[in-house]
Amino acid sequence: MTDTTTHLGADSARVEGPAKVTGRARYASEYPLSGMAYVYPVGAPVARGKVRAIDAAEAEAVPGVLGVLWHGNAPRLEEAEPDGLSLAAELQVLQSDEVLYHGHMVAAVVAETTEAARHAAGLLRTDIDRSPHDAAFFRDRDDFYTPEDSDEHRGDPDAQIAGAHAVVDEVYGTAMQHNNPMEPHSTIAEWGAGGLTLHESTQGPHVVRETLAPMVGLEPDQVRVIAPFVGGGFGSKGPLHAPTIVAVLAARAFPGRPMKLLLPRQRMFDQVGYRSPTSMRVRLTAGADGVLTGISADAAVQSSRVAEFIETAAAPARMMYAAPHRRSTHSAVTLDAAPPTWMRAPGECPGMFGPEVAMDELACTLGIDPIELRVRNEPDRDPSSGLPYSSRNLVACLREGARRFGWADHDHAPGARHDGEWLVGAGVASSTYPAMLMPGSSAVVRHLGEGRYEVGIGAADIGTGAETALGLIAAEALEVPADRVRMRIGDTEQPTATVAGGSTGTVSWGSAITAAAQEFRKRHGSAPGTGAEATGDAAPPEEGDAYSSHGFGAQFAEVHVHAHTGEVRVPRLLGVWAVGRVISARTAHSQFLGGMVMGLSMALHESSEVDPRTGHVVNRDLADYHIAANADIGDVQAHWIDEHDPYVNALGAKGIGEIGIVGTAAAIANAAHHATGVRVRDLPLTPDRFV
Amino acid sequence: MEADVTLTVDGERRTLRTDTRTTLLDALREHLGVIAPKKGCDHGQCGSCTVLLDGRRATSCLTFAVANDGADVRTADGLADDGELHPVQQAFIDNDAFQCGYCTPGQVCSAVGVLEEAEAGWPSAVTADPADTPRLDEAEIRERMSGNLCRCGAYAGIVAAVRGAAEGDAR
């Protein structure tokens, strides 16, 4: 037993690396099962109406077509159990004649080949009784409502305006965005004698099983979900969505035949959720010294007639900076649109854009350095809950980032520097994301003999490096070299794991693994027999309720804007993070970089454009919906400070999957203002804003 | 309509009867069990399905299998030789140039193509003087690798990996 405390924080290569670089890693749609059939979804071409009839005669006559499912013949579904992630109503697909959004699934073709299924789908005649629809999100609508439990009031922020030395009162907008993981949502579903087997691209195999089983009249242990490799998710593969259900309905209708549904990229713009557009009015009031007297954040978002989903964009303003008077509110409008879903840092990501740009505006108004302004408004306790922070090192991140970025040379005048035809600027913004541990995970530790161990937990590694990080946690807890541990993940045959979401995975699963390893040593000692095993459950931190726990970070951007074309480039992006203990250095580094790149993509490119006349997203593929490409990226750096947090959880670690995207867009927008003097308050920062 | 097609896939001769509507990508994935090329968009917009087709990188979703009778197809899987990774693949691991791995086999094939294209003197949009042999600096690599999207945002690692491989030094 050597090497006892050196695993956590190791710079280890990703354990599944060879499988991924050779392409041998098998994703959901890549299992060669015999008798495979293909499912092709058909969406409504209108945003609201009722299906009168589906004429499938021509489609069914296509050679190779096995059948066409629609609400008139599809197997019936029970109501889904609430799982805290999925929207039950969204899953009732092909169950009624109701069309509630453009693309709402009205039929699915099942065929022997993908070519036949797709061809036949084009021959279906859907007769829909069309009704007027309303799918346009804009701030001045008069039909916003207040969602339950969404607001927080303290003192009277409005009354502070009169006596304030400086006031910022502006409206900020973030665009509708689609998650667009590189692997489309995909499923192979097979209904056999023993139950249902799913190869599924999911962030939570057990979540899929628990939610799905009662819908199709099975016990959870009759449903097996297999997902050892998942090609990204960023939230959209957390909850279940309609395509999975359609594959299951097809499997139910054709027992014994595996049914493959790989969602066409275009359909990912209506079937698997999106981030709601947000419009937020931010008001800051401050004295001449920059100390805030009031903060209000009033966010407007969209929801769907299918089911309510609220992007809680006003939430981060509750705890970010100190101020005696504060308000955060949400209002939502119900549209004839597909339901929104989770997208990387839901709430925090769009919700930090407005306030962090507003802080920059306040700094400009008062002539105070934007870092100094943030330091002056650092709270000593969580302003929302009144609890002490388990650790809060925003200031250290700002200072360390300033040092690394070269902020000392920053001259505040906007529009004052150029490099040839490029206007040059720098900007900063803060990041935050809550640190949570989700109860409910279990793990098993098994001795395979000769000091080799297998550790099982049904967690999904969607690219986060979970398998690598969990292996390090297991090795640490078992006090063995890391190469003696083999992880078994991504399968409901393993013990229950909570979803890979909310940046909770590593600490929640890791806590179960640590408990299982401790139990193993307690029972079997340090010389266990072959086959010895023990299980353990994730335990919430002992003093969890006594502290407010969040990760923090600071992001710095250098931005160049072309004086004539308005093109925006980001040659430098630098983030410094305070996230407790970093478990797996190399994969964590990639998580931060990945978040920042997605934040840059949000800042410069991403916007799903809805045509109000039809209600559909017009730019529905990767040629028209731009995500950052390699040439968009310059020097991107992620660093972290040593942060010791004894209270957050036993590992001392905070989640890192989401914080990287929080604040990036604000830092870039602030830098663009510094470069040009033009203040853009609506994302994305397209060239037309600067010419 | 169906047709017989013979392909050499990762060094192995494979014959199949295929629907003339079947793309090269679907022929590989659905009929030959070759899963290294990934389907990200099926429209030539993401690069996940990149293979080396007769030695040149190509998006296999944009070409029909029937149009490639007799072609040599090399996927990321076939770049690894008897368990020995290709230097580009090793450089991807060393630089953590991926997260979920779904774009990765396409990136790897593209990177191998880029090295050969630069070696052959092919200029890109950012090559200052097209008459010169391009040097694979960061700007050249970013430009040449931009047909391969990575939603995980592993671009920094990808650039470092391609650079490392170009310099014959994995890290």
Ligand code: FES
């Ligand atoms: S799948 Fe071929 S380019 Fe996207």
Ligand code: FES
């Ligand atoms: S590694 Fe996930 S898309 Fe590139």
